[in-house]
Amino acid sequence: MIPLKPKITLRNCYLHFKTITKHKLVVTTLCFKMGLIKQGIYHDLSKYSWIEFSSGARYYQGYRSPIDAEKEDIGYSQGWLHHKGRNKHHWEYWLDKNKNGVFAIEVPFNYVQEMVCDRIAACMIYRGKDYNQNIPLEYFLKGTDRLYMHPNTADLLEKMLTIVKDYPLPKAFERIQQLESDLCSKSS
Numbered sequence: 001m002i003p004l005k006p007k008i009t010l011r012n013c014y015l016h017f018k019t020i021t022k023h024k025l026v027v028t029t030l031c032f033k034m035g036l037i038k039q040g041i042y043h044d045l046s047k048y049s050w051i052e053f054s055s056g057a058r059y060y061q062g063y064r065s066p067i068d069a070e071k072e073d074i075g076y077s078q079g080w081l082h083h084k085g086r087n088k089h090h091w092e093y094w095l096d097k098n099k100n101g102v103f104a105i106e107v108p109f110n111y112v113q114e115m116v117c118d119r120i121a122a123c124m125i126y127r128g129k130d131y132n133q134n135i136p137l138e139y140f141l142k143g144t145d146r147l148y149m150h151p152n153t154a155d156l157l158e159k160m161l162t163i164v165k166d167y168p169l170p171k172a173f174e175r176i177q178q179l180e181s182d183l184c185s186k187s188s
Helices: 010-034 037-042 050-058 066-074 078-084 109-130 135-142 151-166 169-187
Strands: 095-098 101-104
Touching: 010 037, 010 050, 010 109, 010 169, 037 109, 050 066, 050 078, 066 078, 109 135, 109 151, 109 169, 135 151, 151 169
Parallel strands: none
Antiparallel strands: 095 101
């Protein structure tokens, strides 16, 4: 028997809309500060599509991502499947497969930068007044994402999140932007 999904309520629609809009505005601001103007403008617009929005409103809890609640309830998230396939700042977008199996592709530098902005904003939104700049790195190190990402992407993301931990955001973003030219000069 298929489990009954929670109902979508007007209250949860409103609260979810508020949360995703706040998140989007924080990421947009951070992306602008990182010099990612176009990415900041387009960041997470798919969250307003019906498949993602309805999934988020249905499983809205306010203290964590509704994606996790949906996965716990039905084993996967329809909203997440849609979202990760349309947003290049998610490492899962960069998975592919061939006759040898599934493999990770290295994420381009600018999308790792956006990934950092996204992770900072998510931690700010869900942690509220308890947020500090260590949390995005701690969350990454405690999670399993690194196991599935391209190793270069995982290393770069950890390096960027460590910079965020160690410096005030404006200085951290300067150092992250400098990383790209440092990496380019090493590969020349």
